[in-house]
C-alpha cells in the first residue's frame with residue numbers, strides 16, 4: 001500500500017442509505033479471477049440502461065461529476081456481501097475517499113486493506129456537506145489524514161475521528177501481512193499448545 | 204474469576220498477540236470457495252508467500268456452479284475458469300478441495316458442519332458473509348474479504364477489532380407453521396439492518412435451547428443481515444449429538460475429551476453483555492419481506508406498510524424506493540402478491556429439515572403452471588439422504604425441479620438466475636435490488652412458505668395449509 005497522508009479531489013453526492021455491495025458491483029460481474037478491471041462495472045444497474053447505454057439521470061454520468069474522486073453517500077454504505085470486489089470497483093473507478101454517516105463492518109475492513117479511505121461524519125455535518133455541494137457543484141475537498149480534518153477552499157473545516165489502527169496504517173502504507181509476520185514467534189508458540197480437538201481429526 | 208460470555212471464552216483463547224494495532228486472532232478453520240479465493244491466491248503468489256496451514260484450509264466449489272446435470276459442459280466460460288482456478292490453487296498448495304463431482308461437495312457453510320469441520324470453540328473464517336452460520340455450534344465464525352483470505356492463507360491469523368456482545372434471548376414455543384427462518388426475519392425487522400452493527404450476537408432462551416442444529420444454523424446464518432459480525436449458540440447435547448461420528452471430529456476417548464472441553468463453552472451466570480434484547484415468539488406469524496432489505500418484513504396475514512406511516516425520514520425514503528423497485532403498492536395484502544418463481548435452497552435453508560418441511564407442504568399438490576420452482580439441496584449428502592427418504596419424488600411429482608447442490612439462485616451469478624421482472628419467493632437470505640438478477644424482486648420466506656407459494660402461485664399463509672399427508676412434522680426433525 002502507498003502511504004496516504006493528504007488528498008485533494010472533487011466530490012460527487014450520492015445521498016442514499018444502504019447502498020449495498022450488490023449495487024456497487026452486481027454479482028454477474030464477479031466472475032473474473034483478477035483484482036483489476038472492476039471499475040467499468042461499478043454500480044452497473046444504476047449507471048447503465050437496459051440497452052447498455054449510460055443512464056443520463058444517474059449522478060455519476062453527469063458531466064459535472066466525471067472527475068470526482070470523493071464520494072459522499074448515505075448511511076450504512078457497503079452493507080451486504082463481503083465481496084472485496086466492491087472496494088476494487090470503487091477504487092478502480094477512481095474514488096480515493098468516501099464520506100458517509102456510517103459504513104458496513106466488513107466493507108470497512110476491506111477498504112482499509114486497499115487504501116480506500118472511509119470517513120464518517122455525523123448527520124449534521126453530512127447535511128452541511130451536501131448543502132455546500134449544492135451551492136458549488138463538484139466542489140473540491142482537501143482531506144488531511146495526519147490532522148484528521150477536511151477543508152474546502154472557502155475555509156470551511158470539519159474534523160473527523162478514525163480508528164487509530166487504520167490511520168496509522170494509511171499514513172505509513174503498511175502491509176498487514178508483514179505487520180503480522182513480526183509476531184511469527186507468537187504464532188509458532190500458539191500452534192504448539194493448541195488443543196488436539198481444534199484440528200480436523202484424521203484417522 | 205469474573206463471569207465470561209461464551210464469545211469472550213472463545214475470544215481470549217485465540218488472541219495470540221496484542222502488541223499490534225489490533226488483537227491478532229489465530230484461525231482454526233479457513234473455508235474457501237470458487238468466487239472470492241482466486242484473487243487472494245493471486246495476491247499470495249505475487250507477494251511470494253506460502254499457505255501456512257493447508258491442513259486447516261478446506262475448499263468447495265459452490266457459488267458459481269451449474270446445478271443441472273454436472274456431466275454437461277459449463278455454459279459459462281468464466282465460471283468454468285473460476286472453478287478450475289480454485290482446483291489448481293488447492294492442488295498447488297495442498298489444500299483439500301471438494302470438487303463438483305466429489306461426494307462431499309456442497310455449499311461451504313453446509314458441508315463444514317456436515318463433515319464435522321465446524322466444532323465448538325473454533326474461530327472460523329470464509330470469504331462469504333454468511334460464515335456466521337457456523338456460530339450455531341458455539342464457534343466464532345465470520346465472513347472476510349479477499350485481502351483477509353490472503354492474510355489467513357499466509358499466516359493462519361487475522362487482526363480483528365473485538366466486537367461488542369449482544370444477547371438475543373428468544374422465549375416461547377414455536378407456533379405450528381412457523382420456523383426459525385420466521386424468527387430471524389422478525390428479529391431483523393425488529394432491530395433493523397443496523398441493529399447488530401459492531402456486535403457478535405449470542406442467541407439464548409428456551410426457544411433456542413429446543414431448536415435443532417438445522418434451525419440454529421438458520422438463525423445464525425441470517426443474523427448477518429441485522430449487521431452483526433456473527434451469531435453464536437452455546438453448544439449442548441443437541442450439538443454433540445449432531446457432531447458425533449462426523450468425518451473430521453475426534454473419535455473414541457478423544458471424542459469424550461473434546462466434549463468435556465466443549466461443555467465449558469457457555470455464558471457464565473452473571474456474565475455481562477453490552478446489550479440484551481428479549482423476544483417472545485409464541486404469537487409469531489410466518490414472515491415475508493416486502494422490500495429490498497431483510498428488515499423490510501411483515502407477517503403473511505398483514506398488508507404492505509404505507510411509507511407515510513413511517514416517521515423516520517431515512518426509513519420512509521428507503522421504503523418508498525423499495526416499493527418502487529418491488530413494483531408493489533402500500534396496503535396490498537401480503538397474501539395477494541403473485542409470484543413467478545420459487546427457490547428452495549441456499550446456506551440459510553437447504554438442509555434436511557428445510558427440505559422435509561417443504562416436501563410436506565408440496566405432497567399431493569401441484570405447482571402452478573406459470574411458476575418455475577427449484578429445490579436445490581445444500582450438499583450431496585443432503586441430496587442423497589433426501590432421495591433415500593423419497594423427498595425428491597414428492598418434489599418432482601408436484602412439479603418442482605430437483606437439482607444438484609450449489610448456491611444456485613441465492614447469489615444470482617450462475618445459470619439459475621431469474622428473468623428481469625420476475626418475482627421470486629426465496630428461502631435465501633438477501634432480497635437486495637438485483638441480488639437474484641437484474642430487476643428481480645425477491646420475497647424472503649421459510650421453506651414451507653416457499654413451497655406453498657409455488658403451489659398457489661401467490662404468497663400464502665402456510666398455517667392454513669391443506670396437508671395431504673407425506674412427511675410428518677415431528678419426522679422433520681432428527
Ligand code: SF4
Nearest residue numbers: 333549550610613614
Ligand atoms: S448460498 Fe448464498 S449466502 Fe450462502 S454461501 Fe452461497 S452465495 Fe453465500
